Amino acid sequence: MRSRRSVWFWLQLALTLAVCAFLIVPIGLSMLAGVTQNYFLGPSHGLTLQWVLKVWQDYSAPVLLSVQLAALCLLCTLVLGIPAAYVLAKRQNAFTRAIEELMVMPVAVPGIATALALIVTYGSLGGFRTHWSFILAGHVLFTLPFMVRSVLAVMMSMDLHTLEEAARSLGANFVQRFFGVVLPNCRAGIVAGALMVVTLSLGEFNMTLLLHTPLTQTLPVGLADTYASLRLEIGSAYTLVFFIIIVPLLVAMQWASNAASRARSV
Amino acid sequence: MIVLRERQLLFALMLPAAMVFAAFFLLPLARLVVMGGSGPLGWAAYADIFTGTHYLKSFAQTIALSAAVTVFTLVVSGLAGVFLERNRFTGHALLTAMLTLPLAFPGVVIGFMVIMLAGRQGLVADISDALVGERLVFAYSMAGLFMGYVYFSIPRTILTVMAAAEKLDPRLEEAARSLGAGPLRVVRDVVLPALKPALVAAGAICFATSMGAFGTAFTLATRINVVPMVIYTEFTLQANVAMAAALSFVLGAITWAALAFARTLTGSSVAAAG
Numbered sequence: 001m002r003s004r005r006s007v008w009f010w011l012q013l014a015l016t017l018a019v020c021a022f023l024i025v026p027i028g029l030s031m032l033a034g035v036t037q038n039y040f041l042g043p044s045h046g047l048t049l050q051w052v053l054k055v056w057q058d059y060s061a062p063v064l065l066s067v068q069l070a071a072l073c074l075l076c077t078l079v080l081g082i083p084a085a086y087v088l089a090k091r092q093n094a095f096t097r098a099i100e101e102l103m104v105m106p107v108a109v110p111g112i113a114t115a116l117a118l119i120v121t122y123g124s125l126g127g128f129r130t131h132w133s134f135i136l137a138g139h140v141l142f143t144l145p146f147m148v149r150s151v152l153a154v155m156m157s158m159d160l161h162t163l164e165e166a167a168r169s170l171g172a173n174f175v176q177r178f179f180g181v182v183l184p185n186c187r188a189g190i191v192a193g194a195l196m197v198v199t200l201s202l203g204e205f206n207m208t209l210l211l212h213t214p215l216t217q218t219l220p221v222g223l224a225d226t227y228a229s230l231r232l233e234i235g236s237a238y239t240l241v242f243f244i245i246i247v248p249l250l251v252a253m254q255w256a257s258n259a260a261s262r263a264r265s266v
Numbered sequence: 267m268i269v270l271r272e273r274q275l276l277f278a279l280m281l282p283a284a285m286v287f288a289a290f291f292l293l294p295l296a297r298l299v300v301m302g303g304s305g306p307l308g309w310a311a312y313a314d315i316f317t318g319t320h321y322l323k324s325f326a327q328t329i330a331l332s333a334a335v336t337v338f339t340l341v342v343s344g345l346a347g348v349f350l351e352r353n354r355f356t357g358h359a360l361l362t363a364m365l366t367l368p369l370a371f372p373g374v375v376i377g378f379m380v381i382m383l384a385g386r387q388g389l390v391a392d393i394s395d396a397l398v399g400e401r402l403v404f405a406y407s408m409a410g411l412f413m414g415y416v417y418f419s420i421p422r423t424i425l426t427v428m429a430a431a432e433k434l435d436p437r438l439e440e441a442a443r444s445l446g447a448g449p450l451r452v453v454r455d456v457v458l459p460a461l462k463p464a465l466v467a468a469g470a471i472c473f474a475t476s477m478g479a480f481g482t483a484f485t486l487a488t489r490i491n492v493v494p495m496v497i498y499t500e501f502t503l504q505a506n507v508a509m510a511a512a513l514s515f516v517l518g519a520i521t522w523a524a525l526a527f528a529r530t531l532t533g534s535s536v537a538a539a540g
């Protein structure tokens with residue numbers, strides 16, 4: 001089979017390569033456009049970092065706000081999500097399954113609907129409406145299920161009960177068991193969940209467009225702004241800045257999931 | 267006594283997440299439903315969505331687009347995913363990594379990727395200009411949106427298909443082949459039934475995200491009449507909060523139902539919208 005590939009092999013390979021090109025070529029084009037002096041004339045007419053610098057001058061505030069939101073969102077999902085996942089892992093019954101089902105709803109319901117719901121409820125609280133914590137509330141809702149599910153999956157795959165009993169019989173109280181036994185054992189799930197939460201928060205747009213105010217613009221909202229109103233090179237340069245932040249996270253995510261599947265197969 | 271203490275402990279651990287969830291999701295969702303019935307039409311606003319031609323047409327267009335994206339994505343990702351799982355060759359790991367790289371790209375960025383390909387200064391326009399002397403531009407239309415949603419859905423669907431194909435037993439296919447089944451027969455009667463749960467789950471996520479996605483449409487054009495764009499226009503330009511709320515609730519109900527339906531068929535699924 002390895003020596004004689006059938007015609008099906010080559011057809012499927014061609015299709016897969018075409019799909020890959022469809023996904024990767026525009027990324028390459030946009031990165032190139034971000035450092036090209038004039039995209040219409042082409043890169044042969046000169047490369048430049050002036051667009052990237054201009055983007056940094058004009059949009060460093062949204063970029064920094066997005067990083068801040070992602071970090072705080074991660075903190076919130078860790079504090080809220082890990083204990084919740086622990087409860088769901090300890091008690092498997094109809095009630096906790098219903099809770100799990102409910103928790104996934106902010107992902108199932110379109111972001112624009114959730115954002116509108118938040119605005120009709122809290123929009124009149126001026127101080128909250130115009131503060132970045134209003135956006136944070138939306139991001140936490142949307143990303144929490146990913147943290148809970150990721151940690152829960154790891155907790156379900158190990159024998160939590162025996163581990164805890166062993167620690168308990170050695171005299172460990174709940175706090176010692178939780179931080180000394182439970183958390184270290186679901187490290188892989190926490191890392192995978194954390195990467196997902198940060199990536200999603202950094203890129204969140206569906207909710208944020210309605211939740212933001214002119215003073216609380218985030219990275220993706222700024223991106224939409226440049227796409228709509230400025231020249232292609234600036235939009236590309238801003239996208240390049242976004243890629244520089246997001247691609248290492250995506251690669252880390254692939255690495256984490258590969259490590260997890262290797263660990264399972266050992 | 268000990269059981270009771272454990273119960274209280276678990277309750278206390280669940281409480282913070284439950285409170286945040288209730289305050290920022292359940293309560294607002296209830297307010298949204300009420301708001302939808304508070305416009306000049308009252309509760310008839312919900313009925314108006316399904317009787318008035320304007321909104322109904324928008325829903326029909328969005329559903330048709332999402333269904334087309336789902337079918338196309340499943341076919342392409344199904345073929346590529348099974349192929350990648352079945353064959354090992356030089357560059358395999360790199361190819362897989364590249365196909366799943368755009369996994370969590372936001373919709374706005376995907377809209378821009380579509381512009382790079384099919385926009386006024388796009389690659390397709392350059393190629394068609396060189397070939398037939400005419401610049402082919404379709405980014406700012408339903409076709410562009412279709413392209414964007416397919417782009418968004420492919421990485422996740424390929425991952426799901428690969429995970430499911432890993433569990434396929436090649437011996438079943440060999441048995442079918444040795445019994446005289448042709449390649450198409452094997453795919454239809456052995457491979458597809460085994461992949462069905464994964465395809466249904468991935469398809470439901472694909473459909474739901476295409477229904478609710480907003481960033482790509484926002485980047486490409488405000489004239490595309492998909493439901494999330496209509497909600498945005500009603501809310502910002504028309505200042506018709508009640509209608510926007512009613513539309514949001516109906517849209518949310520549809521996407522949630524699609525995912526819940528898939529879950530009853532397959533057991534579990536997690537969705538992500540950009």
